[in-house]
Structure formats: structure tokens, C-alpha cells
Amino acid sequence: MIPLTRRDFLLALTGFGLSACAGSHRSLASRSVKNGRIVVVGGGIAGLAVARYLARLSALPNIKLVEPNAYHLMCPGSNEVISDLRKFRELRHDYPATGSVHGVERIRAEAVGLNPQGRQVLLNTRTALPYDRLIVAPGVDFRWKAVEGYDEATSRIIPHAWKAGLQTLLLRRQLRSMPNGGVVIITVPGNPYRCPPGPYERASLIAHFLKRYKPRSKIVILDAKSQFPKQALFEAAWKEHYPGLIEWVSLEKDGNLERIDAEKLTVHTEFGSHRADVLNIIPPQKAGRIASWMELTDESGWCPVNPLTFESTRIPNVHVIGDACSASPMPKSAFVGQSQAANCAAAVMDLLQGNEPSPPALINHCYSLVCPDEAISLTGLYEYSARENQWIVTASGQTPINGDRRAEARYARSWLEALNQFLFA
Ligand SMILES: Cc1cc2nc3c(=O)[nH]c(=O)nc-3n(C[C@H](O)[C@H](O)[C@H](O)COP(=O)(O)OP(=O)(O)OC[C@H]3O[C@@H](n4cnc5c(N)ncnc54)[C@H](O)[C@@H]3O)c2cc1C
Known part of the structure; x- marks a missing residue:
């Protein structure tokens, strides 16, 4: 395996310049962990991405991904389906029927609870999965009332x-x-x-x-x-x-x-x-219900996390990424979910190795189609501020008012194709 530094890794993910994604030069893969048990709950965009990054970063034999469904239906692209511009079947991506996803063992089950003292995830199959680090990425649920x-x-x-x-x-x-x-x-x-x-x-x-x-x-x-x-x-x-x-x-x-x-x-x-x-x-939302069953949510309905590591501030050794975590000023997007996954994977590896986690560098780049062949976009770069113990926006921008919306539509489609490849190929 070629060793990746955290900086290389984040740059490869984002394709952005050095100043945008400052991180440490610490080599992660060269110091792989032999005994860390990692469980990921949720095989959506953030969960699949973190599983993939972990598998790529480490020689860990013991990573498990818990997801109950046989396939994932992507939300990006679904507005095109609604307006007859894309086929519904293009949203659907099957998980492998058996075995592993990205070299990570997949367990087809629903997480239904947590035993934080015993460090076990409880599944609806009446089994308990032990973990050293748990990463929870259940997306959102609706506030029906x-x-x-x-x-x-x-x-x-x-x-x-x-x-x-x-x-x-x-x-x-x-x-x-x-x-x-x-x-x-x-x-x-x-x-x-x-x-x-x-x-x-x-x-x-x-x-x-x-x-x-x-x-x-x-x-x-x-x-x-x-x-x-x-x-x-x-x-x-x-x-x-x-x-x-x-x-x-x-x-x-x-x-x-x-x-x-x-x-x-x-x-x-x-x-x-x-x-x-x-x-x-479009109803008001909250973190996916397993997050509250695991007592990871606060009164806001979302999961507060340490901005350095995405570790829950409520339950140690449990991390929350994707839409379910409180990550303001970052929006809840697939792009951010993938970026959080990269940073969380690096942090979890640091923690399992007994190292001080490096400050995260995150990015959002969000496209919106305004008609079939024109789009607009918005970018935000985020870093950790030790003074505020919070993420801050370090740079942002959007398509100029007279920008090339046709080119943006091509980029939007390429981004979605690349994301699908990354998650499901
Ligand atoms: C109409 C629409 C268009 C969008 N377009 C874009 C776009 O163009 N660009 C962009 O960046 N973002 C877009 N998004 C946002 C994007 O879809 C979400 O931000 C993203 O899906 C969040 O990823 P996630 O992994 O947090 O949640 P999800 O992708 O929803 O995944 C959650 C996963 O967790 C699993 N799960 C839940 N509970 C359990 C449990 N108890 N046990 C095991 N597994 C569980 C679920 O089955 C699911 O697979 C769009 C959203 C919508 C609604």
C-alpha cells in the first residue's frame, strides 16, 4: 500500500490547493493499526465514504458497515427524476449481495441501540457488535409533529x-x-x-x-x-x-x-x-432516529460533535458524520458528508494510534441545476479554529452572475457521476 499523508489524502479528495487544505504531514497508512475494531452505522453517502477511506487508509482487518437496505437511492439527481429529466433507476445503487463493500465487511441489519459502557452496537438481528470506535451516519428523519x-x-x-x-x-x-x-x-x-x-x-x-x-x-x-x-x-x-x-x-x-x-x-x-x-x-428535520435512540442528540435534535474529530460530545468513542451531526457553518450536503468522512477517518486512525488528531480541513461545493443544461454553484472551505473551538469559513464563493452556467451543468453531472463511482463502483 502506498502511504498517504493526511494532507495528500485531503488534497486528493478535494482537488484543492495547499492553502485551502492545510493539514499535517503525518503518514497514516505507514503506521497501520492491527487491533482497532471500527463499526460504521449507515451505508449512505457519508457512511459509505468513511468505510471506503478507512479501508484505504489502513490495514485494519476489522471494519464493519451496518446497513439494512439492499440498495441505496441517491437524493442528488432526484429533482431531475421528479421533473422527467432523469430515469428513476439511475438513483438506485445496489450493495453487493454478500461479502464486503470496498473491502469492508457489510452486515445487513439495522442498528437499534448502543451499549456505551460495553462498547457494543445492538442490532435488530439480536446481535451485539463490539467496537473500539463507532461512526454513526444515519442521515435525517422528519419531525412529523x-x-x-x-x-x-x-x-x-x-x-x-x-x-x-x-x-x-x-x-x-x-x-x-x-x-x-x-x-x-x-x-x-x-x-x-x-x-x-x-x-x-x-x-x-x-x-x-x-x-x-x-x-x-x-x-x-x-x-x-x-x-x-x-x-x-x-x-x-x-x-x-x-x-x-x-x-x-x-x-x-x-x-x-x-x-x-x-x-x-x-x-x-x-x-x-x-x-x-x-x-x-418539505418537513422540518432532525438526525436519523437511531441517533436519538443512542442518546447522541441534544435538544436541537442533531448530534453535537467535537469539531476536531467528529467524536460525539455526549458519548465517548462514538463519532457522528453526515447530515445527522451539528456541523454549522457547514450545510448538510453530500459533498460535506464526503469531506467529513475523509476527516473523520483520518481522526479515527490518529486516535486508534494514540496520536493527537490533526486539525480538519473541509469543503463544500454544491451545484444546483436551474434548467436541464444550466447550473449554478456555491463553494465553502472550512477549518478548525482553536480559539473558538469551532469550524470557521475560511473562503467561499459562487458562480458569478454572468458566469458560464452551461459549463457548471457539465461539472455538476461529472461531480455526481464521480461521487457514484467513488461510493458504489
Ligand atoms: C432533493 C435532494 C437533492 C440533493 N442534491 C444534492 C446535491 O446536488 N449535492 C449535494 O452535495 N447534496 C445533495 N443532497 C443532500 C444529500 O443527499 C445528503 O446531504 C446526503 O445524502 C447525506 O448523507 P448521509 O450519509 O448523512 O445520509 P444518507 O445518504 O441519507 O444515508 C443514511 C444511511 O443510513 C442508513 N441508516 C439509517 N438508520 C440506520 C440504522 N438504524 N442502522 C443502519 N443503517 C441506518 C440509511 O439506510 C441510509 O443508507 C440532496 C438532497 C435532496 C433531498
């Missing part, structure tokens, strides 16, 4: 489509059968939630679909926020491609959702009510 009138049962009629799967298909079907001249309402929760620019990409691509097939229709976005990511860029693209088709209603203009009347397909805000032909409720 947060919106009156909207719960899991209602979501089978009024989709959220914020986890890819049947929900994605349901929303697509409803859009296809909506009358020309109909109204689509998308409701957006307050921060933090999975993929902050995702609702506006969704509105853009639905607008593209409506412009083509049902041009008298309209989209209303009811937003619990005062502003949104890449706002000026989205609004410029909407004006250019879909004039008058998308109306964004901010928090101040009565965008906050109070309750839903599912039978009448009506949403009620503080001062008014809106009837929809297609209603897409």
Missing part, C-alpha cells in the same frame, strides 16, 4: 420527496397528472435541513417541466426563511427562463406554514391560506 396536519401517513398522499424513493415517484406522478393552469406549492422549513438549495433547484426543474407541458401553471414557494442560498443567481435564472412562473414567499411575507388541510390540499399560514393542485411539503 412540527406541522399540524402533516404526518407520515399524510405524506403518502402529499409527498415530501426529501428522501429518494416512492416519494420521488409520487411527486412526479402528481405533476404529470396535474391540469394545465394548476398551482404547485412547495413549502420549505427553517434551517437547518438537508440540502439547503435543494428546494429552489426543485422549483427550477419543475418550472422547466411546466413551461414545456403545462405553461399556464404556477409554482408558489412558501418559505420559513428570509433568504436562501444562491438567491440572486436563482432569481436571475427564473426571470430569464420562467418569467412569472415561480413566486417565492419569504418568512416576512407570510411564508411560514402553520397547518395543512390534507383533504382540501390547502396550506394555512399566519395570515392566509393557499390551495394547491400539487402540494410538496
Whole structure:
């Protein structure tokens, strides 16, 4: 195995310059750990990535990945499926039926609890997996009680489509059968939630679909926020491609959702009510439920972690990455999940070797399609500040207002293809 330094490793991941990703020169792979037992819970984007990095960084024979499903359905790309620009089957990636994933033993089970004193993960197969370091990456769940009138049962009629799967298909079907001249309402929760620019990409691509097939229709976005990511860029693209088709209603203009009347397909805000032909409720979110069963969450519903190592501040030897952890100012995105996975893998190896973990260097680069062949993007670089004991933004940027959106769309598709290759090939 070729030894990788942490810096090489992070640079290989990000493709960014040295100044962006300063780290130590310590060689990780050359000092492999023989006896560290590592368990990863969750085979989504962050969990698969961390398993892959760990396998690459170490000669550890004892890494296990716990994931109950036979396949993963990717959320990136799902807005294209909703608007008929991509096939649903392209979202699906099967795990190997037996054996290992990326050289890591895969256990097909659901984690249902934790024995922190005995350092064991409890599985629904009535087995207990021992660990020296546990990495938990369960993604998000929804706060069903947060919106009156909207719960899991209602979501089978009024989709959220914020986890890819049947929900994605349901929303697509409803859009296809909506009358020309109909109204689509998308409701957006307050921060933090999975993929902050995702609702506006969704509105853009639905607008593209409506412009083509049902041009008298309209989209209303009811937003619990005062502003949104890449706002000026989205609004410029909407004006250019879909004039008058998308109306964004901010928090101040009565965008906050109070309750839903599912039978009448009506949403009620503080001062008014809106009837929809297609209603897409993106509910408020929290860490995947196993995180609270393991007592890794705080009152926010997310998992607080040490910013140096992603180790839980509530339970030692347990790390949390991906959407489930509290990682402000980083957004909850696939790109960030992968970057956290790289840093967490390096930190776990340091800790198992008895070394002081090196400061992390993280990156987000988030693309949004505004029509099939144009995209916009946003970048953020994050480092650990010892003074604040927190991550801070060290650089950020976005597509210029007159930037090359066609080139960005090509990069967006290449990024997704590369991510799929990295996770599932
Ligand atoms: C519409 C949409 C579009 C998006 N587009 C983009 C994009 O373009 N770019 C981008 O960067 N991000 C995008 N995202 C965000 C991205 O999908 C998430 O940030 C990412 O999936 C988070 O990864 P994760 O590993 O934390 O969670 P997930 O990918 O959801 O994985 C969680 C995994 O944990 C497993 N799990 C849960 N509980 C248990 C348990 N008890 N035991 C074992 N396993 C368990 C689940 O089965 C799942 O496989 C988008 C999101 C949406 C909704």
C-alpha cells in the first residue's frame, strides 16, 4: 500500500490547493493499526465514504458497515427524476449481495441501540457488535409533529420527496397528472435541513417541466426563511427562463406554514391560506432516529460533535458524520458528508494510534441545476479554529452572475457521476 499523508489524502479528495487544505504531514497508512475494531452505522453517502477511506487508509482487518437496505437511492439527481429529466433507476445503487463493500465487511441489519459502557452496537438481528470506535451516519428523519396536519401517513398522499424513493415517484406522478393552469406549492422549513438549495433547484426543474407541458401553471414557494442560498443567481435564472412562473414567499411575507388541510390540499399560514393542485411539503428535520435512540442528540435534535474529530460530545468513542451531526457553518450536503468522512477517518486512525488528531480541513461545493443544461454553484472551505473551538469559513464563493452556467451543468453531472463511482463502483 502506498502511504498517504493526511494532507495528500485531503488534497486528493478535494482537488484543492495547499492553502485551502492545510493539514499535517503525518503518514497514516505507514503506521497501520492491527487491533482497532471500527463499526460504521449507515451505508449512505457519508457512511459509505468513511468505510471506503478507512479501508484505504489502513490495514485494519476489522471494519464493519451496518446497513439494512439492499440498495441505496441517491437524493442528488432526484429533482431531475421528479421533473422527467432523469430515469428513476439511475438513483438506485445496489450493495453487493454478500461479502464486503470496498473491502469492508457489510452486515445487513439495522442498528437499534448502543451499549456505551460495553462498547457494543445492538442490532435488530439480536446481535451485539463490539467496537473500539463507532461512526454513526444515519442521515435525517422528519419531525412529523412540527406541522399540524402533516404526518407520515399524510405524506403518502402529499409527498415530501426529501428522501429518494416512492416519494420521488409520487411527486412526479402528481405533476404529470396535474391540469394545465394548476398551482404547485412547495413549502420549505427553517434551517437547518438537508440540502439547503435543494428546494429552489426543485422549483427550477419543475418550472422547466411546466413551461414545456403545462405553461399556464404556477409554482408558489412558501418559505420559513428570509433568504436562501444562491438567491440572486436563482432569481436571475427564473426571470430569464420562467418569467412569472415561480413566486417565492419569504418568512416576512407570510411564508411560514402553520397547518395543512390534507383533504382540501390547502396550506394555512399566519395570515392566509393557499390551495394547491400539487402540494410538496418539505418537513422540518432532525438526525436519523437511531441517533436519538443512542442518546447522541441534544435538544436541537442533531448530534453535537467535537469539531476536531467528529467524536460525539455526549458519548465517548462514538463519532457522528453526515447530515445527522451539528456541523454549522457547514450545510448538510453530500459533498460535506464526503469531506467529513475523509476527516473523520483520518481522526479515527490518529486516535486508534494514540496520536493527537490533526486539525480538519473541509469543503463544500454544491451545484444546483436551474434548467436541464444550466447550473449554478456555491463553494465553502472550512477549518478548525482553536480559539473558538469551532469550524470557521475560511473562503467561499459562487458562480458569478454572468458566469458560464452551461459549463457548471457539465461539472455538476461529472461531480455526481464521480461521487457514484467513488461510493458504489
Ligand atoms: C432533493 C435532494 C437533492 C440533493 N442534491 C444534492 C446535491 O446536488 N449535492 C449535494 O452535495 N447534496 C445533495 N443532497 C443532500 C444529500 O443527499 C445528503 O446531504 C446526503 O445524502 C447525506 O448523507 P448521509 O450519509 O448523512 O445520509 P444518507 O445518504 O441519507 O444515508 C443514511 C444511511 O443510513 C442508513 N441508516 C439509517 N438508520 C440506520 C440504522 N438504524 N442502522 C443502519 N443503517 C441506518 C440509511 O439506510 C441510509 O443508507 C440532496 C438532497 C435532496 C433531498
